[in-house]
Amino acid sequence: METGTIPGEELVGGIDLYRTLESGQSYCWTRSDGAMYTDQPAPEAWYRTVVEGIPVAVRQPAGVASGDLEWRSTTDAVPLLRRLLRLDDDLEAIADDAPPEPLIQEAYTAHDGMRLVEDPPFNCLISFICSAQMRVGRIHGMVSQLARTYGDTYTLGEAEINAFPTPDQLAAATEADLRELSLGYRAPYVQRTAEMVAEGEAHPEDARDLEYEAAREYLTQFVGVGDKVADCVLLFSLGFDEAVPLDTWIQTAIAEYFPDCDNGNYAETSRAIRSRLGGRYAGYAQTYVFHHLRTGAVDT
DNA sequence: ACCCAGGATGTAA
DNA sequence: TTACATCATGGG
Numbered sequence: 001m002e003t004g005t006i007p008g009e010e011l012v013g014g015i016d017l018y019r020t021l022e023s024g025q026s027y028c029w030t031r032s033d034g035a036m037y038t039d040q041p042a043p044e045a046w047y048r049t050v051v052e053g054i055p056v057a058v059r060q061p062a063g064v065a066s067g068d069l070e071w072r073s074t075t076d077a078v079p080l081l082r083r084l085l086r087l088d089d090d091l092e093a094i095a096d097d098a099p100p101e102p103l104i105q106e107a108y109t110a111h112d113g114m115r116l117v118e119d120p121p122f123n124c125l126i127s128f129i130c131s132a133q134m135r136v137g138r139i140h141g142m143v144s145q146l147a148r149t150y151g152d153t154y155t156l157g158e159a160e161i162n163a164f165p166t167p168d169q170l171a172a173a174t175e176a177d178l179r180e181l182s183l184g185y186r187a188p189y190v191q192r193t194a195e196m197v198a199e200g201e202a203h204p205e206d207a208r209d210l211e212y213e214a215a216r217e218y219l220t221q222f223v224g225v226g227d228k229v230a231d232c233v234l235l236f237s238l239g240f241d242e243a244v245p246l247d248t249w250i251q252t253a254i255a256e257y258f259p260d261c262d263n264g265n266y267a268e269t270s271r272a273i274r275s276r277l278g279g280r281y282a283g284y285a286q287t288y289v290f291h292h293l294r295t296g297a298v299d300t
Numbered sequence: 301a302c303c304c305a306g307g308a309t310g311t312a313a
Numbered sequence: 314t315t316a317c318a319t320c321a322t323g324g325g
Contacts, residue, residue, distance in 0.1 A: 185308090224309085226307060265315085294306080
């Protein structure tokens with residue numbers, strides 16, 4: 001096993017690992033104490049995942065945005081973590097460029113150090129198909145269950161880590177199998193989408209080269225993927241920082257804070273709110289506002 | 301019991 | 314194009 005430390009001071013704007021991994025963006029990681037989404041950070045606990053056959057564990061003992069990251073893996077995990085946690089993002093510049101609206105400034109200030117993630121596309125796609133009408137804690141539970149049931153098991157020291165299933169592995173599950181895991185009406189969506197990817201009919205990665213709105217349209221060909229889920233995949237996996245998923249929380253924010261952005265349909269409301277949230281990094285602002293509202297930290 | 305959660309789909313107008 | 318019912322499940 002290899003181990004190492006990434007100095008927090010090398011990261012512009014630092015990183016808050018708890019806020020980054022427990023803000024409902026990524027469902028790829030599990031916490032060693034098994035208690036995520038409880039509004040209870042555990043600085044001593046390890047976050048673990050497997051990406052491209054490489055098991056990784058990371059934690060932030062200091063538990064603050066300026067604290068160092070400690071990691072363990074079977075190889076040098078720095079390049080991998082740099083990608084997954086977007087450690088090269090200039091968080092200070094991004095926050096400085098954020099629009100002056102009070103809600104947005106308040107969200108950035110309240111959750112200092114939260115970074116966007118870059119999840120593996122297939123994992124992200126299935127995660128957000130599962131996310132329909134679900135709370136973040138349960139989405140994580142469903143994704144973890146899929147990993148335990150259909151994914152390969154890796155070891156890292158004493159720890160066992162389940163990789164998210166490959167398209168082939170997941171496509172082999174039947175709708176009935178997935179309903180057994182409490183996926184509900186999402187079961188056929190997950191099965192059919194896994195099948196589409198496994199058979200080479202389409203791949204979420206192929207959206208990366210397209211222009212934003214074309215990329216969003218491309219992703220909606222997957223079963224169980226509408227505009228909102230497509231935006232989540234674009235933002236949390238494919239590097240489209242301008243994507244703004246219009247979920248229930250953001251719809252509420254639009255109604256209360258940006259009512260003029262409501263243009264009746266998804267596409268036009270999306271354009272207006274993306275512009276209002278700053279354009280290029282609108283998705284970053286969205287993620288801060290989402291987390292701020294969802295955790296009830298909003299200052300009224 | 302009722303309402304809600306990072307919605308999508310099929311059908312009817 | 315838009316409006317609406319329907320779809321599972323668990324927690325408050």
